[in-house]
Amino acid sequence: MAAVLNGFSYTGHKQTITLDWKSILKKCDDFSGPVNGFMFIDFNSIIEQTCPRDTFFDLIGQIVSVRPLETSNPVASKHYVKLTLSNIEYVHLKVTIFGTQAYQLSQYLKENPDGVGQAKSHFEVTKMFINSDIVEINEYKKSITSLQSYSSSYIDDFKGTFPLKTICEITEPLKEMKFLLVASIVNIRQNLHWYYEACYKCGKKITSVSKHNHSYTDPHKITETVVVQCKDPSCNNSDFRTVIKYIIPINVQDGTGTIGLTLFDREAKRLLDIIAYELKKIHEAAGDSDALFPMQLNVLKNRKFAFLVDITKYNVNNYNNIYTILKLTEDVSIVSELESKLELMSIESVSLNQVPLESDDVVQSVQKDVISQTDESFTPSTVNKSTATTQGKISTDLKRNLQDIYDVDFGDDLSSTKAKRKSIGEETPLLIPKVEK
Structure with a gap:
């Protein structure tokens, strides 16, 4: 039970109980219902202003x-403290606490400078629990503790059984696979969407469909409206709503080439420390075109990562070599370890390829087109397979200019989604054997 103060109730019920001097209260020792009756709400729904209005809800973070x-302020009830809460998905929410609760929290943080405070309250903060021994907070603490094991398993993927590749090895989506790649982000591709509207429940991209509306007054009159819905029918109920998520098209480069990858919402939020909805609002307020990416995305450039990349069935069937980033890490120890493996692979490759040649033998280079992606264009580049696609010649110096590696040949093969043609360099003469009779 809780008193109704200032017309605000801690529950959603409009009914109240009036107690007088004849009322008898007795503690219930076997109550099976919720003790506090919390109604938690997602941080994003508050930030994106899709949360229910004119009602109450609880936060935990x-x-x-x-x-x-x-x-x-001379009025003590208007004294306040500003803080930032983070949930398990690393979404940050700014909260202001007034009056007694502000003093309570300040005192707790002063006494526990190295501790972590968990807060749970109405959005206007009329009631607050700090590290209280209740089920909801204990469960949340466990979930925070489990983040360390999650982080460990996250990193384990970069030390596991996934093959380590270079860009020149995966320019063609020949089969479905997941692989590791060490590369630097060199730019964000223009004129492509960097965000999309997704279903709040399943995260899938929403679709726009036409809806026919019949007039009640005129049965022959039909109007048409466009509504958005999820591809999953189970999501299209009264609670259906959309959220903005990242889909950032980037180019990455290693010592063997450049290729396009797609950075999705989970990893993008970790790197940018801002959700797509907020960045979209900032971008629109600046009056910038949707065809241009926000300047805030420039923080991604010139940073070296270890990527876990996925070549999907879609890539193979459509011969599309724009792959999906599943995970990434900037951990120096992991990046260095993978680069050391690349060096070792290159040395082993040189040892295997060293074979004696007779003086009369002629080695003819076979060339193969790969895609070289720069800031605004896709340009096919003819790479000498004997030098560029051999592990022995792979350089880990990512600052190396691509023009030092490639001889650019502007041919007909301009699409990154079309099959690459096998070619013989124009400067390599065909050898006609002389037959002596």
């Missing part, structure tokens, strides 16, 4: 930053 208590 980890305090990641807090400002000093502000006491300049």
